[in-house]
Amino acid sequence: MPTDIDHAQRAFTPVAPPRLIHEMYSPDELNRLFGVLEREGPWRSIAAQTFSSAEEFLAVAGAGRNPAEVRLSDLITPTFRGYFAQQAVALHEEVQDVFYSSRLLNQVKQMFGAKYALPAQFFFNVRAPARSLDAGHFDPQVWRGMDMMKVPVWLSAVMAKSGLFDRWEVRTGQVITYFYRLAEDGGFTYWPDGPARAPRRFPAPFWNDAVVVHNPRMFHRGEASGPVAERDNPAQFCLESVVAAEGPDHWVIRNGDEVIARHPSENMRFLFHYGARVFSDLDEVSRYYDHTDDLDLDMVFEILVHDLRRRGVKFTEPSDPLTDQGFVKALSATYAVAPTSYPEEAPVDKVPA
Numbered sequence: 503m504p505t506d507i508d509h510a511q512r513a514f515t516p517v518a519p520p521r522l523i524h525e526m527y528s529p530d531e532l533n534r535l536f537g538v539l540e541r542e543g544p545w546r547s548i549a550a551q552t553f554s555s556a557e558e559f560l561a562v563a564g565a566g567r568n569p570a571e572v573r574l575s576d577l578i579t580p581t582f583r584g585y586f587a588q589q590a591v592a593l594h595e596e597v598q599d600v601f602y603s604s605r606l607l608n609q610v611k612q613m614f615g616a617k618y619a620l621p622a623q624f625f626f627n628v629r630a631p632a633r634s635l636d637a638g639h640f641d642p643q644v645w646r647g648m649d650m651m652k653v654p655v656w657l658s659a660v661m662a663k664s665g666l667f668d669r670w671e672v673r674t675g676q677v678i679t680y681f682y683r684l685a686e687d688g689g690f691t692y693w694p695d696g697p698a699r700a701p702r703r704f705p706a707p708f709w710n711d712a713v714v715v716h717n718p719r720m721f722h723r724g725e726a727s728g729p730v731a732e733r734d735n736p737a738q739f740c741l742e743s744v745v746a747a748e749g750p751d752h753w754v755i756r757n758g759d760e761v762i763a764r765h766p767s768e769n770m771r772f773l774f775h776y777g778a779r780v781f782s783d784l785d786e787v788s789r790y791y792d793h794t795d796d797l798d799l800d801m802v803f804e805i806l807v808h809d810l811r812r813r814g815v816k817f818t819e820p821s822d823p824l825t826d827q828g829f830v831k832a833l834s835a836t837y838a839v840a841p842t843s844y845p846e847e848a849p850v851d852k853v854p855a
């Protein structure tokens with residue numbers, strides 16, 4: 503009988519290992535993309551946009567940490583996110599051609615050997631100097647009938663780890679481009695052979711260097727970045743803090759109008775994350791657009807509750823499964839999967855005392 507470890511190894515082994523591409527964007531494209539970052543902010547933190555509790559965070563990137571011993575405010579880092587495009591729609595006309603370019607789309611199609619594909623998302627991360635508290639995560643999967651607008655990240659992670667929803671999966675691939683000029687850490691760690699095997703890494707520095715990846719099926723993480731002495735969170739850093747460019751040479755973190763940290767641009771780490779959905783044939787395209795074989799939240803919870811019972815897990819059936827913290831914990835513990843080793847050069851940082 504297959505073990506859960508076999509399942510996790512299979513479920514989190516990508517269709518292909520990451521492929522590196524240098525000089526991903528033209529100088530003109532870079533000007534326009536960075537123009538959006540510098541002009542259109544401020545940008546909110548990823549944590550504020552994604553998680554409402556430590557349990558939710560740990561469901562995605564727990565790696566054995568005990569929810570009772572951590573608070574969300576201990577786990578967040580000054581990493582911020584904004585969107586070039588969302589839900590297949592470009593939000594800024596000056597980068598619309600980049601989002602819909604065949605060059606990006608074909609990278610993803612080639613990785614899967616897929617005939618059809620659809621650009622789906624395009625966002626950027628702006629990271630001030632920070633530790634890496636990320637013990638390895640995978641990006642949200644997509645299922646027919648469910649997408650990021652409907653599924654909280656913790657539930658998406660549980661669904662992916664359980665393997666119970668694979669038949670509804672819409673496969674996605676990513677082109678992630680890194681910008682970080684320092685050689686102090688700041689690389690990309692990834693587990694191309696599954697979470698139980700040794701990781702590999704792309705070390706920094708990089709500028710306009712991309713990886714073509716299958717990130718919903720591969721554990722990965724951004725490493726600590728920025729000068730070591732600058733990596734403590736600003737004293738007043740909180741979920742509501744935002745980041746914005748201040749002229750061409752600096753970025754500031756603010757609480758409202760109050761600046762709580764200022765960093766030279768060369769200490770910042772940026773990434774552009776492009777994602778596309780792929781389809782093997784036109785039947786699969788039809789199933790996706792015609793909604794003839796969709797999941798919904800009721801089905802998801804029915805399937806999960808049935809599986810917990812089958813496994814003999816003790817839990818109280820929740821009246822509101824989306825927000826019941828006891829239920830979130832039971833699911834996260836049942837389907838726990840996490841990397842088991844880290845690169846010597848890039849350990850997981852300790853949560854600061």
Ligand SMILES: [Fe+2]
Binds near residue numbers: 640722
């Ligand atoms: Fe990721």
